Amino acid sequence: MSPKGKEKEKPVASLLAGATAGGVEAFITYPLESLKTQLQFGSPSGKVRGVGSSANGQKLTPYGILTDTLRERGVRGLYAGVTAVVIGNALKAGVRFTTYDQFKSILKDDQGNLTAPRSMLAGLGAGMMEAVIAVTPSETIKTKMIEDSKRAQPQFNGLIDGVRKIVAQEGVGGLYRGVGPVMLRQGANSAVRFSSYSTLKQLAQGNLPPGQALPGWATFGIGSTAGVITVYTTMPFDVVKTRMQSLEAKKEYRNALHCAYRIATEEGILKFWKGTVPRLGRLVMSGGIVFSVYEKVYPLAASVVP
Template sequence: MAFKKEKPLHSIIAGSTAGAIEAFVTYPTEFVKTRSQFGGKKERPLTIIRETLKTKGVVGLYSGCTALIAGNAVKAGVRFLSYDYFKSLLADSEGKVSAPRSLLAGLGAGMTEAVFAVTPSETIKTKLIDDAKRPNPQYRGLIHGTASIVRQEGLQGIYRGLFPVMMRQGANSAVRFTTYSTLKQFVQGAARPGQTLPAPITFGIGAIAGLVTVYTTMPLDVIKTRMQSLEARAQYRNSFHCAYRIFTEEGILRFWTGTTPRLTRLVLSGGIVFTVYENIIKVLKRIDTSES
């Protein structure tokens, strides 16, 4: 798997832009997924959408959206930058990166983004969504919600669920990047050797990477959501206790609750992120070439 290192600034700009666009386009599916994973009565995705539109309008489907867009932009920038960095460390003397090493680079990228971007934004987003379904929400938006959480719980309040987030993001990036890189290499080698893939094919490969990622990492996502809910401190001692209670009290299938909306989001996400990223990288390279 030949590897060509991108400029760090290019990776940050392209990754952040791709992450922000993807978050806004796919947010309603994230909202439905998160709502369906809370404890209590199990709600179907269509029921959540219908009730939210009825009581809160379209704006209700975007509760906590600002937190995710900001976090996703930073997350994607950190993800692509760190993945590029780890791949450069793991490349052999010929500049090639094997699938196992690509998996390891993705794992490192996921862990990095979990600490610096994902956990705070996901925790705030989850608490805002959980609060929004109450008759009298206590948070008035991203800034007020964040300030209230920090005031009430300290910095630990926005880093709740760090372990399951690190596990989920590490698995997400490892599976997604490895699947994407392997499929991209196969398609380029079989059909278009040496040529840049067109956007529709890039989107399709990214979508398949998202599909594979969903089914392999869904249990970690459910645990993450439960650990970041408003009632987490009263119900769970830690992530392992949370997993144990879900398994013993609700059954193993509960770990795949929210699969449909998350599948929708990550299939679209994989297509959008990789397509936007690759195209912005091309534009930035052309700008560099014209200026040199």
């Protein structure tokens, strides 16, 4: 999202600013992503044992998983799979902002304004693009590496070894397991996040003198609010995505619909919002960080690229 709405966005600048924002955000918020993923597995071993219960029958909580992870594997346990996510998130955010800015340029009216429905449409297109190009492979690798790290004897020795073994066992298609739910989640994520961010930003700018930029704290707050809205509207897609990308997904589920059906009938509808607390924490921070970094980096990038 270019800070100057009527100017044509520069794709290379959008890519550089988006990738920078995505990489920074991914590293800072990764422990929350790890906790969310472990909660969605349903038990410390990653195997579903019931509605949010652990191997010994105790109810899983973000705090419980955090303390168990730190005790058993230290801080490194919270960062299992982080390399894949930082790289993937940088690529994802680069693709997201580049495609969103281009869709936005096409959908603006003659005065350079973008209505909320058109912003949502641009976000939907950007989310679909990022899901196919970057998100599905990185999320699959991350999910499998987090689950593998919880085993008594992990199989994966780092990112490269993990990718090699996943491809050897499941083929290249193994990296794209759950692509349907990912596309739905990312499309919904971007549509909701960008449209809510754009709407809130326009409302805030309407109270400022013409030409005056929003202060950093306001951009962070608006981005965080957009993150809250995004979490509650897209959480079911995220739960199905995590289950479809688990190590045992091929044995447990025929497809995404079968996965969703089993969750609803065996674990209850509320299971679709399992992991909301850490994901909410992550996306509130993520929204604030990624939009703030992007708004700062884009003008710098635009000044040095053609």
